[in-house]
Structure formats: C-alpha cells, structure tokens
Amino acid sequence: xxxxxxxxxxxxxxxxxxxxxxxxxxxxxxxxxxxxxxxxxxxxxxxxxxxxxxxxxxxxxxxxxxxxxxxxxxxxxxxxxxxxxxxxxxxxxxxxxxxxxxxxxxxxxxxxxxxxxxxxxxxxxxxxxxxxxxxxxxxxxxxxxxxxxxxxxxxxxxxxxxxxxxxxxxxxxxxxxxxxxxxxxxxxxxxxxxxxxxxxxxxxxxxxxxxxxxxxxxxxxxxxxxxxxxxxxxxxxxxxxxxxxxxxxxxxxxxxxxxxxxxxxxxxxxxxxxxxxxxxxxxxxxxxxxxxxxxxxxxxxxxxxxxxxxxxxxxxxxxxxx
Numbered sequence: 001x002x003x004x005x006x007x008x009x010x011x012x013x014x015x016x017x018x019x020x021x022x023x024x025x026x027x028x029x030x031x032x033x034x035x036x037x038x039x040x041x042x043x044x045x046x047x048x049x050x051x052x053x054x055x056x057x058x059x060x061x062x063x064x065x066x067x068x069x070x071x072x073x074x075x076x077x078x079x080x081x082x083x084x085x086x087x088x089x090x091x092x093x094x095x096x097x098x099x100x101x102x103x104x105x106x107x108x109x110x111x112x113x114x115x116x117x118x119x120x121x122x123x124x125x126x127x128x129x130x131x132x133x134x135x136x137x138x139x140x141x142x143x144x145x146x147x148x149x150x151x152x153x154x155x156x157x158x159x160x161x162x163x164x165x166x167x168x169x170x171x172x173x174x175x176x177x178x179x180x181x182x183x184x185x186x187x188x189x190x191x192x193x194x195x196x197x198x199x200x201x202x203x204x205x206x207x208x209x210x211x212x213x214x215x216x217x218x219x220x221x222x223x224x225x226x227x228x229x230x231x232x233x234x235x236x237x238x239x240x241x242x243x244x245x246x247x248x249x250x251x252x253x254x255x256x257x258x259x260x261x262x263x264x265x266x267x268x269x270x271x272x273x274x275x276x277x278x279x280x281x282x283x284x285x286x287x288x289x290x291x292x293x294x295x296x297x298x299x300x301x302x303x304x305x306x307x308x309x310x311x312x313x314x315x316x317x318x319x320x321x322x
Contacts, residue, residue, distance in 0.1 A: 065077060144201040165179070
C-alpha cells in the first residue's frame with residue numbers, strides 16, 4: 001500500500017491558521033476600542049491626576065512645613081501645625097479655625113436637612129404633575145444654574161435693612177433685623193440662601209429616582225388599600241434610601257466647603273458668626289501667609305468630611321447592602 005510523502009515542516013508552519021484569524025481580529029478590535037476609550041478619557045484623567053490627586057498629596061505634605069513667603073525656603077516642622085491647632089481646642093472661642101468649625105457644623109445640619117426635605121417635596125410635586133412638567137422643572141431648576149456670586153449679590157439686596165424682605169415684613173407689622181449685620185441672624189440668612197439655591201439640583205436626583213420606582217409594587221399597595229401617605233412612608237421612602245444617601249452626602253460635602261457666600265456677603269462677620277473653615281483657610285494662606293497652617297486645616301476638614309460621610313452611609317444607605 002503506497003503512502004503519501006510527508007509534508008515538510010516549513011510548509012506546515014508557514015501557512016496561516018484559518019481558525020486564528022477571527023480571534024486576532026477580535027483582539028485587534030478590542031485593543032483599538034481600549035485605546036480610543038483612554039484617548040477620550042485622557043483630558044479628564046489629566047485634570048484628575050494633576051489638579052486633584054497631585055494637589056491633594058502636595059497639600060498633605062505642605063501641612064508638615066512652615067512656609068515663609070519671603071526669601072527663605074520651607075522649614076520642616078513635622079506635626080507642629082496640627083499640635084498648634086489642636087492645642088487651641090481648650091479655648092475654641094479664641095481660635096478662628098475652631099470657631100469656623102462650630103459655625104459650619106450648625107450650618108451643615110440645618111442646610112442638609114431642609115434642602116433634602118425641600119428637594120424631595122419639589123420632586124414629588126413634579127412627579128405628580130402630568131401636564132407642563134418640563135416647564136415647571138425648568139422653573140424650579142433655575143436657582144441651581146445661577147451663578148453663586150450673582151445669587152449672593154441679589155440676596156445682599158434682599159437682606160438689606162431696607163430691602164424687600166424687611167419691606168414685606170413691615171406690611172404685617174414686623175420690624176425686620178439688619179440680617180447680615182446681626183450676630184444672631186447672619187448665619188441663618190446664609191442658611192436660607194443655600195437651601196434655596198441647592199435644593200433645585202437635588203430635586204433632579206429625587207425626580208429621576210421617583211420615575212425609576214417599580215410601579216407594580218405601588219399598584220399592589222394601592223390594591224391592598226394603602227393610602228398615599230402609607231404608600232409613601234412604607235414603600236416609596238425606603239426605596240429612595242440610596243438616593244437620599246447620595247443627596248445627603250453631596251449636600252454635606254458642599255455645605256462643609258461653603259465659601260463664596262460667606263466671602264462675598266459677610267466676609268465672616270459680624271464677630272466671626274459667619275466664618276467658615278474654607279474662608280479661614282483662605283485667610284490664613286493668602287492674608288497671613290501661613291500656607292503650612294492652612295494646609296493642616298484643610299487636612300482636618302477633609303478627615304471630618306470623610307468621617308461624617310462614612311457615618312451617613314452607615315445609618316442611611318442600608319437598602320443598597322440588603
């Protein structure tokens with residue numbers, strides 16, 4: 001029986017394998033898509049690395065130095081900036097930084113609670129509207145897209161002792177205070193401004209969450225005889241817990257970092273009653289030249305915000321872990 005001659009090994013290795021071609025094409029396509037994705041992300045990644053990550057690490061390192069803005073170089077002082085700040089806790093009234101921390105804690109508690117409630121109420125109203133929802137949504141959202149500086153200038157006029165608010169109060173026989181120059185009313189005035197200007201943005205978050213709720217669960221509750229309040233309290237509100245956590249966390253971060261209204265409207269006055277940590281950090285760095293001390297203040301503020309956010313996640317966002 002005749003046998004066919006064996007094919008040379010070179011002919012076997014030189015011929016391309018037809019089964020590998022689709023795999024090679026898929027890998028090349030995936031590689032090109034990955035490169036394209038990173039090219040699109042490159043501007044954002046550059047901003048993130050340079051202006052966020054690098055600046056944060058540099059700021060932490062700066063807190064261990066005493067910076068002289070004259071002709072001498074930075075001097076390493078270790079934890080001296082932190083020790084000096086925490087040593088002032090014994091007399092917080094004599095420390096502008098700890099005074100600002102007390103102000104911002106009161107400010108954050110009030111603003112976060114009321115902006116969350118107002119945002120949820122506006123979202124529920126918009127969700128119940130069948131006609132003209134887009135028009136009302138645009139009207140409600142106007143404060144969120146208005147410049148904070150422009151808003152501050154408008155409220156400076158409203159809060160003036162002879163402004164619109166006091167004029168309206170005088171119509172009902174109430175003598176309004178000089179809002180921004182009164183130690184008692186200055187901080188609450190900024191609180192009301194921030195609630196009004198930030199609730200509109202969080203309203204969109206709640207509105208999107210309400211539109212995404214499972215309708216079959218709500219319809220089943222209605223069939224079982226649950227009223228509107230019962231459906232909202234026992235069904236809608238628990239399903240909104242992840243969104244509530246998001247709104248509360250973002251609102252807390254924004255409240256702790258409040259700067260522009262305090263700077264443009266009161267500059268921390270009267271008697272430091274509206275002084276915020278961000279404003280004190282700005283004053284310490286650019287007015288007093290204490291960049292190392294200001295960096296230490298920034299690190300302490302970051303740690304406080306981080307701890308508060310972790311606690312909020314622990315007590316609010318329970319639905320996402322079930």
